[in-house]
Amino acid sequence: MPRPDLLLVSNIPAPLRTALAERFTLHEGDPVPGIRVVVGGGMAKLDAALLDRLPDLEIVAIHGIGHDGIDLAALRARGIRLTLTPDVLTEDVADLAIALMLGVQRRVAANDALVRGGGWAAPLGRRASGRRIGIFGLGRIGHAIAERAAPFAGELLYSARTEKPVPWRFVPDIAALAEASEVLILAAPGGAETDGIVDAAVLDRLGPDGVLVNIARGSLVDEEALVAALAEGRIAGAGLDVFAHEPQVPEALKAMPQVVLAPHQGSATEEGRAKMRALVLANLDAHFAGQPLVTPLI
Structure with a gap:
């Protein structure tokens, strides 16, 4: 079975990228047809214009808790799920x-x-x-x-x-x-x-x-x-x-x-980043297994 297509919309830590590459086909830059997942950090931007170019999108997973760059109304209107990594940071x-x-x-x-x-x-x-x-x-x-x-x-x-x-x-x-x-x-x-x-x-x-x-x-x-x-x-x-x-x-x-x-290092500890990475993966694994999301915002 082909791996789902995933679009990265911001830089993410290398260990998370490696783990995602084991589960998904990763893309960066302009969207390609069939993108089902978007992953980004807490500063990621995902507006209505970009969402219009992602007709197959099912879930957005943020490595962080910031979501002010995400068009929540547009996600809700299309029934797209959104997860964050609260508490662990x-x-x-x-x-x-x-x-x-x-x-x-x-x-x-x-x-x-x-x-x-x-x-x-x-x-x-x-x-x-x-x-x-x-x-x-x-x-x-x-x-x-x-x-x-x-x-x-x-x-x-x-x-x-x-x-x-x-x-x-x-x-x-x-x-x-x-x-x-x-x-x-x-x-x-x-x-x-x-x-x-x-x-x-x-x-x-x-x-x-x-x-x-x-x-x-x-x-x-x-x-x-x-x-x-x-x-x-x-x-x-x-x-x-x-x-x-x-x-x-x-x-x-x-x-x-x-x-x-400081260079935006609030969550930048070995322990914190490991927990954040695990939570991103747990949410995505749950979504594709048809199970409840671990930390859904939407």
């Missing part, structure tokens, strides 16, 4: 959020570069403990970040669509959250609702002692406004794992010692 992304928070305040990357360059005398960092930490988005990842941040925080605050049954203080919108926080961690989904939500006004409310951490989506932040706020000292620093136009990163950010940069 939550702990790793939350760990990185805390690492970035500490890295910025204690100048970990800047001091590392200083010592490697033969230096020793370094500017003072900032105390990480006892600060007011605000988390924008309290889903799985936001909640895991909050649990890790709580021991550091003088006060822990959050914004979400609705107030949650948690011990932390609810703040109704991001502007008020920024004003009440000294560290603002972004953990909300991308999409039209959050596009550019961290603008110059929000950064100004975070203030000159404030730190921004983004492990969510680059689209949440007005990147030009962020560069200006950092350059002008209107906020103190930033820890960024995601960017507006990945993999391009503004040169100005690269030159700033008060900024810690």
Whole structure:
């Protein structure tokens, strides 16, 4: 029996590609007739125009949890299934959020570069403990970040669509959250609702002692406004794992010692990626065996 045709719509880790090649005939670039499966990462784009070129498509499997680039309405209209890999990356992304928070305040990357360059005398960092930490988005990842941040925080605050049954203080919108926080961690989904939500006004409310951490989506932040706020000292620093136009990163950010940069590595651990890979394969195996999907979104 011929193997089903699968279209890759973004880069995926080599071990997942190898495993998929054992089950499917892989294609990249322009669709060929008969594509039944699409696989991509959390930044994958799959709009109505591309879906129109995939009349035989049955299932989309995302290696990640991001789906703001996927036209969900078009999938639903055609009865196409969509799976993600939730939960298995939550702990790793939350760990990185805390690492970035500490890295910025204690100048970990800047001091590392200083010592490697033969230096020793370094500017003072900032105390990480006892600060007011605000988390924008309290889903799985936001909640895991909050649990890790709580021991550091003088006060822990959050914004979400609705107030949650948690011990932390609810703040109704991001502007008020920024004003009440000294560290603002972004953990909300991308999409039209959050596009550019961290603008110059929000950064100004975070203030000159404030730190921004983004492990969510680059689209949440007005990147030009962020560069200006950092350059002008209107906020103190930033820890960024995601960017507006990945993999391009503004040169100005690269030159700033008060900024810690990572190449979208939130889920990039051996353990996390193995679980994500297994979940992609389990969903596809279930679909072609006529069994219930393991982690369906649609």
